Amino acid sequence: MQISFWQLRSEQVKESGHEGEMTMENKRNLFGRRQYIVDKRSQIYLAVLLVFYLVIYSLALLAIILGPSALVFTSESTPWAQKVATSREFLSLGEKVVPAVSVIALLLAVHFILITHRLFGPLFRFRRVLRQWGEGEWPRPFKARPKDFHQEVFEDFNKATVSLKGDFGQVKAEISAALAGLQKMESSTAQPEQACQLKNIGQSCQAACAILDKYGL
Amino acid sequence: MQISFWQLRSEQVKESGHEGEMTMENKRNLFGRRQYIVDKRSQIYLAVLLVFYLVIYSLALLAIILGPSALVFTSESTPWAQKVATSREFLSLGEKVVPAVSVIALLLAVHFILITHRLFGPLFRFRRVLRQWGEGEWPRPFKARPKDFHQEVFEDFNKATVSLKGDFGQVKAEISAALAGLQKMESSTAQPEQACQLKNIGQSCQAACAILDKYGL
Structure with missing residues (x-):
């Protein structure tokens, strides 16, 4: 937003x-x-x-x-x-x-x-x-x-948000890696049933990514 | 911790x-x-x-x-x-x-x-x-x-954390869904190459989950 x-x-x-x-x-x-x-x-x-x-x-x-x-x-x-x-x-x-x-x-x-x-x-x-x-x-x-x-309060807040951003950025990186792997599999899969399953998993990962993207992570 | x-x-x-x-x-x-x-x-x-x-x-x-x-x-x-x-x-x-x-x-x-x-x-x-x-x-x-x-500051903080927790809880739910899908595929896959790829993707999702678990999400 x-x-x-x-x-x-x-x-x-x-x-x-x-x-x-x-x-x-x-x-x-x-x-x-x-x-x-x-x-x-x-x-x-x-x-x-x-x-x-x-x-x-x-x-x-x-x-x-x-x-x-x-x-x-x-x-x-x-x-x-x-x-x-x-x-x-x-x-x-x-x-x-x-x-x-x-x-x-x-x-x-x-x-x-x-x-x-x-x-x-x-x-x-x-x-x-x-x-x-x-x-x-x-x-x-x-x-x-x-x-x-209250400078110290804001310093603590900044540290907390930086630390959280680091952690959630890592979550994003892991999901992106999973997504890349899924896409690679999807392109090489010939079975329609498997492709469908991979697509579902990919949608879950994309939904998670979208939320993290909202926060600019 | x-x-x-x-x-x-x-x-x-x-x-x-x-x-x-x-x-x-x-x-x-x-x-x-x-x-x-x-x-x-x-x-x-x-x-x-x-x-x-x-x-x-x-x-x-x-x-x-x-x-x-x-x-x-x-x-x-x-x-x-x-x-x-x-x-x-x-x-x-x-x-x-x-x-x-x-x-x-x-x-x-x-x-x-x-x-x-x-x-x-x-x-x-x-x-x-x-x-x-x-x-x-x-x-x-x-x-x-x-x-x-400063009661209002803490109210705003509480609202923000609840909202964040909701969003990141959803991220966790999506990754858990993806993980469940991956496990289901892994168990039904006979090809060793595909199983290995699925395992890698699963590891990424688990790593993401572990970080979110740390925060109790």
């Missing part, structure tokens, strides 16, 4: 029926050449986790820095005027801190998504190879981008 | 020659049943990245909260006594903040490593399957743990 790179791409996205991947096709145009979210659920999950960490972290940081002032504020011995002043300080701080740290957290989350692209991007491309393979196209060595994660 | 699960495990860790995986064998005992760092370089990289985010974030947060005080401190119009007081405040804050946020950052990094285990753990087990496959053991359907990432 001959499917070009781009054909398969859009077909697969449709096939997979993944809501995430569908909308990502649109996002892809936004970002130009590359799409940065290939596994929406997982990547968003990790980015949200990061923001969650930042929230916990900032709450802890604020508790440590502003804790003493808050204690002063809640103490009954503190005069009202000082309480009002402290609460004003807190309010103005909140007004400054919340938007600023939100922007920083958002920027960090976006950067983190770019990083997770190196985790999920190669696997997205790898899935394409697996699908093509399942449809009868023997995979060429899969190469992740230099900075991608 | 029959290799049991645990045999392969330790063998592979040795084979891979990965310094990280070697020491992880020791860590494994520490953690008891599971090992949480399966891809040392990648997981440590992500944890360090998280800590780096936290440092950037806390610097920004501190700049916003303590910035005004710092401005007062550096201004020339501020009296010396106030400057000394502010610097004392800063020092005592630093003494409290640095160890506390270090502990929090460390805890978050450790938690993050547990999360990344769901990213790298299944792929670590997947690599084992790929290696076994390369050595001639056809993979059973690979099942990631329910909370693991």
